[in-house]
Amino acid sequence: MHLDRHVRLWGLFKSDKSLDDYLTESATFRMPYALRRLFATIMVFCDCANIRRLWDNHFDSMSEDFGCTRDNSLRIEQMVLRDISYHLTSIGKDIRHYGLPELHETERSRDHYRELTEELNLGFDKDHLKIVDMLNAEQVAGYEEILDHVLKNKQHLFVDGPDGTGKTYLYKALIAKVRSMDLIVVATAISGIASSILPDGCTAHSRFKIPIKLSGNTMCSFTKQSGIAELLRRASLIIWDEVAMTKRQPIEALDRSLQDIMGCE
Numbered sequence: 001m002h003l004d005r006h007v008r009l010w011g012l013f014k015s016d017k018s019l020d021d022y023l024t025e026s027a028t029f030r031m032p033y034a035l036r037r038l039f040a041t042i043m044v045f046c047d048c049a050n051i052r053r054l055w056d057n058h059f060d061s062m063s064e065d066f067g068c069t070r071d072n073s074l075r076i077e078q079m080v081l082r083d084i085s086y087h088l089t090s091i092g093k094d095i096r097h098y099g100l101p102e103l104h105e106t107e108r109s110r111d112h113y114r115e116l117t118e119e120l121n122l123g124f125d126k127d128h129l130k131i132v133d134m135l136n137a138e139q140v141a142g143y144e145e146i147l148d149h150v151l152k153n154k155q156h157l158f159v160d161g162p163d164g165t166g167k168t169y170l171y172k173a174l175i176a177k178v179r180s181m182d183l184i185v186v187a188t189a190i191s192g193i194a195s196s197i198l199p200d201g202c203t204a205h206s207r208f209k210i211p212i213k214l215s216g217n218t219m220c221s222f223t224k225q226s227g228i229a230e231l232l233r234r235a236s237l238i239i240w241d242e243v244a245m246t247k248r249q250p251i252e253a254l255d256r257s258l259q260d261i262m263g264c265e
């Protein structure tokens with residue numbers, strides 16, 4: 001999101017060389033999915049004379065998370081194209097107009113990222129934006145701290161409090177605020193009842209595909225290329241309500257899977 005904004009706002013990069021350098025530098029600290037989004041933004045907002053050369057130069061970095069092997073390089077190319085096409089479509093552009101390798105029709109129409117598409121199509125309850133004005137001092141402190149984490153890409157926060165002290169109320173305010181900024185929130189809870197109270201919430205086990213039988217090194221049942229993985233990579237806020245009520249194994253399984261899809265330890 002920030003990269004996109006910079007590229008758009010600066011109106012910079014007068015030459016292909018500076019675009020090339022920028023992508024090379026970005027590849028050292030950005031995840032492949034963020035590079036693909038940046039690439040799509042460059043295609044639309046920068047004056048690049050030879051986008052195909054830029055594609056050739058940065059394809060490897062943009063495809064790293066699709067597990068590049070010689071055997072399935074064509075398939076991987078289609079997946080990268082599909083993702084870039086997805087970003088272009090969201091800004092009203094068509095990948096066919098930029099001289100990149102052809103995206104096959106079957107790939108174009110297939111929704112690899114169903115979960116992500118569904119999440120992006122979610123609205124938010126405008127009334128919930130008003131909740132922030134009713135929060136008590138402790139809720140405001142939690143609200144501000146969590147929002148700060150969201151905006152600065154910081155990590156875990158644990159919210160705790162006795163029953164009925166307004167945790168869900170706080171989450172509703174946060175979910176509306178974050179979704180109103182066009183950022184993704186994945187809202188889950190342990191129980192079906194608690195998850196149904198969260199706006200567009202679902203149970204943690206179903207959202208994260210946590211297996212029923214868990215051992216010391218079990219991972220969640222989604223692949224790196226799946227819509228769930230993409231949804232989680234792009235999520236700005238993941239809420240797991242009532243997490244203290246679960247055993248440690250499901251949390252560790254999700255932790256391992258998140259590390260895997262984010263490529264970190």
Ligand SMILES: Nc1ncnc2c1ncn2[C@@H]1O[C@H](COP(=O)(O)OP(=O)(O)OP(=O)(O)O)[C@@H](O)[C@H]1O
Nearest residue numbers: 134135136139161162163164165166167168169170
């Ligand atoms: N700041 C507030 N102003 C007005 N009502 C509030 C406030 N905070 C919470 N409430 C109300 O208090 C009730 C309990 O809040 P909530 O369900 O958010 O608590 P909780 O901590 O999630 O509870 P539990 O742990 O049982 O799930 C709800 O009806 C909620 O609307």
